[in-house]
Amino acid sequence: MSIENDVPDSALSEPFDEESTSVTNETGSVDSRQLELPKSVQPIKADQFQLIFIVLLHILALLAFIPWFYSMAGFLTGIVSVFVFAMMGINIGYHRLLTHRGFSCPKWFEHALALLGVCMLQGSPARWVAIHRLHHKYSDEQADPHSPFVSAYWGHIGWLFVRNREFYEINNFERYVRDLLRDPFYLMLEQKLLWFWIYCFHAFLFFAGGYAVGWYVTGNFDGSVQMGFSLLVWSVFVRTIFVWHCTWAVNCISHLWGYQNYKTSDNSRNNWLVSLFAHGEGWHNNHHAEQMSASHGHLWYEFDLTWWVIWSLEKVGLVKNVVRPRCWKVY
Numbered sequence: 578m579s580i581e582n583d584v585p586d587s588a589l590s591e592p593f594d595e596e597s598t599s600v601t602n603e604t605g606s607v608d609s610r611q612l613e614l615p616k617s618v619q620p621i622k623a624d625q626f627q628l629i630f631i632v633l634l635h636i637l638a639l640l641a642f643i644p645w646f647y648s649m650a651g652f653l654t655g656i657v658s659v660f661v662f663a664m665m666g667i668n669i670g671y672h673r674l675l676t677h678r679g680f681s682c683p684k685w686f687e688h689a690l691a692l693l694g695v696c697m698l699q700g701s702p703a704r705w706v707a708i709h710r711l712h713h714k715y716s717d718e719q720a721d722p723h724s725p726f727v728s729a730y731w732g733h734i735g736w737l738f739v740r741n742r743e744f745y746e747i748n749n750f751e752r753y754v755r756d757l758l759r760d761p762f763y764l765m766l767e768q769k770l771l772w773f774w775i776y777c778f779h780a781f782l783f784f785a786g787g788y789a790v791g792w793y794v795t796g797n798f799d800g801s802v803q804m805g806f807s808l809l810v811w812s813v814f815v816r817t818i819f820v821w822h823c824t825w826a827v828n829c830i831s832h833l834w835g836y837q838n839y840k841t842s843d844n845s846r847n848n849w850l851v852s853l854f855a856h857g858e859g860w861h862n863n864h865h866a867e868q869m870s871a872s873h874g875h876l877w878y879e880f881d882l883t884w885w886v887i888w889s890l891e892k893v894g895l896v897k898n899v900v901r902p903r904c905w906k907v908y
């Protein structure tokens with residue numbers, strides 16, 4: 578099955594041979610390949626929408642350094658929101674379910690996970706999945722949208738600042754995500770930037786929730802506004818920036834530094850530090866070797882928090898057909 582068909586190779590099949598699926602646990606040296614920019618970004622043209630919001634959100638997150646915007650409630654809600662929106666929305670929803678179909682679940686639950694992912698401002702589900710499927714198809718080759726072998730800056734953040742013709746409009750990327758766009762829900766999110774307005778609305782809800790709690794606790798306007806803004810700054814702006822950099826670190830650091838369990842054609846690596854911050858997504862060499870596996874940790878010491886949440890959801894019957902790594906059958 579080719580990527581032009583309904584469901585791409587990279588999402589639903591295992592393109593590696595038997596050798597690549599045996600655990601070798603080699604550290605390996607850092608690859609020295611040097612790549613040109615993808616042809617689809619040449620000639621360079623700024624992606625103004627992404628440029629503006631990436632810069633704006635970083636500036637807004639800096640408000641966290643002003644003590645007036647701090648509250649213990651805002652800070653703790655921010656930590657919890659990382660698990661809810663990043664781990665549930667991006668790791669489980671966007672990545673392991675929508676991109677790779679590592680398990681199945683009821684539609685209402687799939688849509689709920691996708692909406693949590695939308696609240697991370699990483700793009701619509703269809704666009705995110707399209708970019709990631711292309712990454713798997715051309716990992717660390719010129720057509721890879723964000724290989725750090727162009728430069729570490731490019732792999733981490735630079736690729737977001739320029740227009741990539743493959744993903745700029747839905748007409749260009751729909752061929753990578755036909756399976757997703759058959760569902761009117763995902764098509765609806767693309768219309769008039771609905772996914773973006775959902776992000777804005779969820780930010781407003783954090784402010785309103787904080788305002789209500791502030792009113793309950795302090796009973797005055799100033800205290801209510803301050804609590805509202807503390808939740809907005811810590812649970813939306815800081816969380817968005819923190820998770821952005823964690824996600825981008827998977828694209829960049831996990832293709833540069835770390836060890837390899839599998840000889841894949843790319844330079845994907847298992848990086849424990851990225852795994853710690855990205856809840857298991859840093860076991861990236863394992864993931865490139867077995868893309869459908871719902872667990873990215875393959876060996877006993879490769880802790881993958883996201884996997885244990887999927888495992889728990891399986892135990893309570895909310896998800897099924899969970900794909901496990903092949904090497905687990907050996908042990």
Ligand SMILES: [Zn+2]
Nearest residue numbers: 716828845861
């Ligand atoms: Zn990768």
Ligand SMILES: [Zn+2]
Nearest residue numbers: 676709864868
């Ligand atoms: Zn993936």
